[in-house]
Amino acid sequence: MQSLVHDLHFEMKPGKVLGLVGESGSGKTITCMSVLQLLDRKTTSVEGSIRLQGRELNGLREEEMRNIRGKEIGFIMQNPMNAFSPVYTIGNQFIETIRTHSDLSKKQAKELAVDSMEAVNLPDPSRLMRKYPFQLSGGMLQRVMIAISMCLRPSLVIADEPTTALDVTNQLQVLRQLDRLRSECGTSILLISHDLGVISELADEVAVMHKGRIVERADVFQLFDHPRHEYTKKLLHSRPVLPIKEQTKELVL
Known part of the structure; x- marks a missing residue:
C-alpha cells in the first residue's frame, strides 16, 4: 500500500491557530480527513494516534465519530457547493445540525442559526434560512458553512481554505x-490555506508540508522572516509582489 503522508506529528494548543501550508497535492487536506476519520476505511488506513482531549479518535466507530464531528470538531470544507444537500433548505440543515448536538428546542436552534449567520455578515438571515443551497452563491454558502461550524463552539475547528470563495471584505x-x-x-x-496573507494574519505557528511530510514548523514571525528549509524559501518567494515604481518629483515654476 502506498503511503500518502508520512511521520506527521503536531499538537493543537487551546486558543491557538496552526497554519498548514504547501502546494496542491502536498497532503494538507488528506491530513484533515484523517483527523476527522472521513477517509474510506476499505481503501485507506491511518496508523498512529489521533487524540482529542485525551480521547483516541483513530479507529472509533462511525456512530461515535458522528457525535464528535460538528460538536467537538468543526469542519469548514474547501468546496461549499458540495457541503449541503440540494433537497433541504439552508435552515433545515442548520437547525438539524444544532439539535443533533444540543438540547435546544427548534425555536432556540433557529435563533442561534440566525445569530450565527449575522455574525459572518450574511444579509437577512431569516430569509436565507428558507432558501435552498442552489439559490445562494458559493461565497454565501461558504459563510453559512462557517457559521454552522462555529455556532456550537467546538474544541477544534479545521478550516480547509475557508476564505477561497470570498471577496476581500468578507474574508x-x-x-x-x-x-x-x-x-x-x-x-x-487548524487553518489550511494557499493564501500566505491569511496565514500571516491569523496563525500563531505555521507548518509547511511538502510531498506528504512536514518539512518545517515555526512561529509565524520566524517562519516568514527567517525560513530555514529550502522549500519554505521557495514557497515564500513564489508570492506575487507588485513592483514599486520610483516616484519622480517635478518642479513647477
Missing part, C-alpha cells in the same frame, strides 16, 4: 470571527 469578516472564536472560547484552529 476579513470571517477571519475576525475565527479570531473571536479562538479568543473567547479557547478553540484550537
Whole structure:
C-alpha cells in the first residue's frame, strides 16, 4: 500500500491557530480527513494516534465519530457547493445540525442559526434560512458553512481554505470571527490555506508540508522572516509582489 503522508506529528494548543501550508497535492487536506476519520476505511488506513482531549479518535466507530464531528470538531470544507444537500433548505440543515448536538428546542436552534449567520455578515438571515443551497452563491454558502461550524463552539475547528470563495471584505469578516472564536472560547484552529496573507494574519505557528511530510514548523514571525528549509524559501518567494515604481518629483515654476 502506498503511503500518502508520512511521520506527521503536531499538537493543537487551546486558543491557538496552526497554519498548514504547501502546494496542491502536498497532503494538507488528506491530513484533515484523517483527523476527522472521513477517509474510506476499505481503501485507506491511518496508523498512529489521533487524540482529542485525551480521547483516541483513530479507529472509533462511525456512530461515535458522528457525535464528535460538528460538536467537538468543526469542519469548514474547501468546496461549499458540495457541503449541503440540494433537497433541504439552508435552515433545515442548520437547525438539524444544532439539535443533533444540543438540547435546544427548534425555536432556540433557529435563533442561534440566525445569530450565527449575522455574525459572518450574511444579509437577512431569516430569509436565507428558507432558501435552498442552489439559490445562494458559493461565497454565501461558504459563510453559512462557517457559521454552522462555529455556532456550537467546538474544541477544534479545521478550516480547509475557508476564505477561497470570498471577496476581500468578507474574508476579513470571517477571519475576525475565527479570531473571536479562538479568543473567547479557547478553540484550537487548524487553518489550511494557499493564501500566505491569511496565514500571516491569523496563525500563531505555521507548518509547511511538502510531498506528504512536514518539512518545517515555526512561529509565524520566524517562519516568514527567517525560513530555514529550502522549500519554505521557495514557497515564500513564489508570492506575487507588485513592483514599486520610483516616484519622480517635478518642479513647477
